[in-house]
Amino acid sequence: MLLLGGLERMGEYSAEELHYMDDNQVSPGSDRLAGFLAEIFSKFGDEPTDWIYVEKKCCFFVGPGGKELDACHLARDDLRPHIVLLPSDFYERLDKNRCGTIMLVLHEVAHGYLDHRGMVSPEVHRQQELGAGKLAAKWYQLSDLTQNRGK
Numbered sequence: 001m002l003l004l005g006g007l008e009r010m011g012e013y014s015a016e017e018l019h020y021m022d023d024n025q026v027s028p029g030s031d032r033l034a035g036f037l038a039e040i041f042s043k044f045g046d047e048p049t050d051w052i053y054v055e056k057k058c059c060f061f062v063g064p065g066g067k068e069l070d071a072c073h074l075a076r077d078d079l080r081p082h083i084v085l086l087p088s089d090f091y092e093r094l095d096k097n098r099c100g101t102i103m104l105v106l107h108e109v110a111h112g113y114l115d116h117r118g119m120v121s122p123e124v125h126r127q128q129e130l131g132a133g134k135l136a137a138k139w140y141q142l143s144d145l146t147q148n149r150g151k
Contacts, residue, residue, distance in 0.1 A: 013049065015042040021053045027060045033086075036094070040102055043143040048113050058082040058112050060105075062090045071104050073111035073132075082112030102145065106136035 013021070018038035027033040037060060041049045052058045063085050071086050084105070087093065094101040110132035120128065 012045055013042055013053070015039045018042050018049070018053055025056055025059060026052060030060075030062060032091070033060060033062060037105075040105065040145070043145045044139065045142075048109055048139065051113055052109070058084060058109060060084045060086060062086045063088045071108050073108045073116065081115075084108040084112065103136055103140060106139050107132050110135035110139070 015035075015038040018041055019034055022034045022038065024034075027037055037052075041052060058081070061083065071084070071090075073082060073084055086105070086108075090101070093104070111128065114128070114131055114135065116128045116132070
């Protein structure tokens with residue numbers, strides 16, 4: 001739930017609308033990922049949903065199998081300004097720990113939303129991680145995802 005101008009506001013778009021708005025741009029080639037992302041981001045108001053689906057500032061990929069990868073945010077101006085590469089075991093993680101996996105996605109989106117780019121010093125990296133973690137937690141708390149915990 002977001003409070004904007006004194007008005008209570010839940011997600012502006014339904015999961016079906018977001019899935020359609022994806023148009024194979026937010027999650028290219030993965031209908032399963034498109035459905036998951038649409039379900040999650042339909043629980044938000046404008047921030048970060050418009051940034052992802054309207055402005056098309058971010059896209060998501062699940063990494064190839066075999067090599068273990070952590071989730072990460074990549075800034076690439078030639079595709080979308082921000083790419084979120086999810087680990088190859090993303091769906092297994094989702095099945096085991098839905099809340100933790102949602103927070104993983106939100107954390108990486110927060111890096112993009114905050115426009116974190118390039119190689120930085122360890123101190124700046126720590127600050128960026130803290131900032132992304134705080135923003136992801138804020139989004140999660142403001143969404144109506146918190147009403148579905150444990151379900």
